[in-house]
Amino acid sequence: MIEDMLRTPAAMQDAERHTAHNYHPLPVVISSAEGAWVTDVDGRRYLDCLAGYSALNFGHRHPTLIAAAHAQLDRLTLTSRAFVHDQFADFCRELAALCGKDLVLPMNTGAEAVETGVKVARKWGYQVKGVPAGQANIVVAEGNFHGRTTTIVSFSTDSDARADFGPYTPGFRIVPYGDLAALAEAIDEHTVAVLLEPIQGEQGVVVPPAGYLPGVRQLCTDSDVLFIADEIQSGLGRTGTTFACEQEGVVPDMYLLGKALGGGIVPVSAVAADADVLGVLKPGQHGSTFGGNPLACAVATEVVRLLATGEFQRRSADLGERLHAGLHALIGKGLVAVRGRGLWAGLDIEPALMSGRVACERLMERGVLAKDTHGSTIRLAPPLVITAEEIDHAVAQLAAVLTD
Known part of the structure; x- marks a missing residue:
């Protein structure tokens, strides 16, 4: 010391x-x-x-991202989602196109995106899949890192992240990362989602076995379960493709994005999914004061455009x-x-x-x-x-x- x-x-x-x-x-x-x-x-x-x-x-x-931020700072920085601003539609449309999804829900941090994904999956489970109220479960992997909120650390296996922060949020099942048999065993009629990092970053950049992600995709499809890919660290060009899931030819039902989406200037995160998933949300059921603010959207739109070139x-x-x-x-x-x-x-x-x-x-x-x-x-x-x-x-x- x-x-x-x-x-x-x-x-x-x-x-x-x-x-x-x-x-x-x-x-x-x-x-x-x-x-x-x-x-x-x-x-x-x-x-x-x-x-x-x-x-x-x-x-x-x-320079492109700094210029976008400077230009927006001179015009408008925050409105809240009580109103629509002139940067919002471009960001949502262009990010949705990059993801190949219908809808985007902008938030601020990666943890917020994960929390949003959890809420949406549960609501989808109750309203679309027909899971009895209060019985939805989500399957996650050992060694995961999805953030540090109380709900997220409830399904962490890292003692530093989890210890002494209880009582913990129920509704999660933890299985070994890369083990398809264990995943299949954990899924039941009340499972609404499988939440995974395509590559586990905090665990030490752990790449799953070949065929694992396609296997997860097939299990989710067969079981009427959402596959949620946390691409907050692995996505947006980091692995050599726009999303790490692309490395195995896999398309999840929901992308969780953050970090690089803000261009290193402002915190920006987003959830991207099709209308039959994100469409379960109605006004008043979820939100964020700063989510999708004008400054964030102006920068993030330029990020999406940089990625669109390949x-x-x-x-x-x-x-x-x-x-x-x-x-x-x-x-x-x-x-x-x-x-x-x-x-x-x-x-x-x-x-x-x-x-x-x-x-x-x-x-x-x-x-x-x-x-x-x-x-x-x-x-x-x-x-x-x-x-x-x-x-x-x-x-x-x-x-x-x-x-x-």
């Missing part, structure tokens, strides 16, 4: 004196950023290989191959496993070598920012604007950390 304080910038020490300690950040204080790079208060630059947990897929201060998906796929090739070359040289798709990777470090936290601290000292999770695992999720040379630089710094 004393050593940590000695190397912690004064601005960070001051912040920690007045902040609840719900995070354990690296000892760096960022003051500006551009593209894939950030600069601290002392003028030192770092390659950002976390990208705000995928909230910065388009990099810091992408450029960022191609960059993620092509540069992802380079990233994973470099990382796999380090297996047996300090790494024991590499997982992921596109510009997203989970790396397991030899536990006897160092913890994930220590690895991230040493990477930071070498000018690369990453994030640890679950012991000796670290995650890399650089912005999709990163270059091939910058990827090589990040891998070289990791190699140096592992061999120092």
Whole structure:
């Protein structure tokens, strides 16, 4: 602890004196950023290989997105959904088209999108499927991370996220991730949805076995159950396709989106589904003061348009191959496993070598920012604007950390 304080910038020490300690950040204080790079208060630059947990897929201060935000700030920022503003229709229409769905419900945060998905699935179950009142259940996976609200942590298997926050919300069944037989066993006549991450990000970028997602899709179809895909981290170009589900040719009944949808400027999330699902909501049954506000819609519409070109998906796929090739070359040289798709990777470090936290601290000292999770695992999720040379630089710094 004393050593940590000695190397912690004064601005960070001051912040920690007045902040609840719900995070354990690296000892760096960022003051500006551009593209894939950030600069601290002392003028030192770092390659950002976390990208705000995928909230910065388009990099810091992408000029198209900044221009949209500036233009909207000069006109209108908030009306609430009591009125319709002139940015709302374009955003909803263009995002619905990107998702291949009829309707979009804008919210603010990823957790709000998940809560919305849970509410919609239950209401659909009662009104459309005919589940008896109060008996709906939703099947989720071990190792999930869908947010930190009291309902969401009720079905978390992470003790840090869940412990001491009860009593917990009922109505959820937890099965092993990637296990189709267990999923089939958990579904019954009162099941209204299966809620899954196509790739589990917080768990360490865990990719399910080949055929798992198509199997989930078929089970849901056969059982008259909604397949809800939480693409808040995995979606919007991160894995080399617009949605991670596309990697297996799967189309869920509902997408939960967030993070990158706000372009790294404002919090924006959304639920996308067809009218027979989202159409169960009626006025007064669900809402959000800031959901779908003009500033958010102006930025998010430009995000959708950037994705509509396919450029960022191609960059993620092509540069992802380079990233994973470099990382796999380090297996047996300090790494024991590499997982992921596109510009997203989970790396397991030899536990006897160092913890994930220590690895991230040493990477930071070498000018690369990453994030640890679950012991000796670290995650890399650089912005999709990163270059091939910058990827090589990040891998070289990791190699140096592992061999120092």
